Amino acid sequence: MATKKRTPKPRTAAKTGSNKPIVITGVPGSGKTSLAAELAKLTGAKIISINDLVAAQSLFSETDVTDGAKIVLLPKLLAAIKKEVSSAGAMAVIEGHLACELRISARLVIVCRCNPKVLRKRLALRDYGQEKSKANELCEMLDYCTLQSERNFPKSIIFEIDTSASTPAQSAQRALEIMQDIKAAAKKRAWADWSGMLFSQEIDFRSLKQ
Numbered sequence: 001m002a003t004k005k006r007t008p009k010p011r012t013a014a015k016t017g018s019n020k021p022i023v024i025t026g027v028p029g030s031g032k033t034s035l036a037a038e039l040a041k042l043t044g045a046k047i048i049s050i051n052d053l054v055a056a057q058s059l060f061s062e063t064d065v066t067d068g069a070k071i072v073l074l075p076k077l078l079a080a081i082k083k084e085v086s087s088a089g090a091m092a093v094i095e096g097h098l099a100c101e102l103r104i105s106a107r108l109v110i111v112c113r114c115n116p117k118v119l120r121k122r123l124a125l126r127d128y129g130q131e132k133s134k135a136n137e138l139c140e141m142l143d144y145c146t147l148q149s150e151r152n153f154p155k156s157i158i159f160e161i162d163t164s165a166s167t168p169a170q171s172a173q174r175a176l177e178i179m180q181d182i183k184a185a186a187k188k189r190a191w192a193d194w195s196g197m198l199f200s201q202e203i204d205f206r207s208l209k210q
């Protein structure tokens with residue numbers, strides 16, 4: 001009996017997940033905006049900046065009087081992001097430190113990591129006070145954004161990039177490699193670990209306000 005050879009069906013974007021956005025998260029100053037800009041240059045992706053979205057659509061209830069941080073309305077932010085993604089019409093890159101707090105349907109999550117000592121220098125160049133900087137350094141030592149991402153996304157799609165060990169262009173190149181073959185990238189996945197600094201003399205957290 002003659003057998004009919006089946007031609008494999010082309011995998012659609014929906015099946016491969018390639019139509020889903022890429023999420024970039026990480027503590028403030030970890031390099032998300034720089035990475036997103038470089039990645040957009042390489043891929044033509046549309047950038048969705050959470051900070052810009054929050055400001056443009058006033059997605060916050062109040063501003064913290066102690067440090068000026070906006071108290072963001074997360075359900076409203078999630079709805080606004082979904083709307084932006086569906087109207088992007090091209091690959092979208094969502095970037096912002098709050099991205100790790102949200103359940104976004106994503107194809108890849110990049111957590112920008114930064115050596116806390118480097119992070120301190122970066123944040124010192126901004127209007128961050130010492131307390132706010134230390135709080136972010138502490139988040140970095142405790143892997144906060146990675147752990148929070150693991151609560152909201154499958155671990156298989158979460159990757160870290162150490163921006164203190166590379167330029168934004170190199171970080172974007174690494175992100176592109178991961179995007180192109182996520183399974184191969186998973187085999188050599190590396191996680192940053194700055195937990196040892198929690199007990200170092202160099203960064204003293206005893207002065208953090210209660």
Ligand SMILES: Nc1ncnc2c1ncn2[C@@H]1O[C@H](COP(=O)(O)OP(=O)(O)OP(=O)(O)O)[C@@H](O)[C@H]1O
Nearest residue numbers: 027028029030031032033034122163166167168171
């Ligand atoms: N890979 C990198 N190598 C060297 N410097 C970097 C790198 N990524 C970012 N920087 C520098 O660190 C600073 C912070 O970067 P960036 O604004 O991209 O951080 P961010 O994570 O978007 O911060 P925020 O959450 O506050 O928006 C910038 O001065 C930038 O030039």
Ligand SMILES: [Mg+2]
Nearest residue numbers: 032033034051
């Ligand atoms: Mg930014």
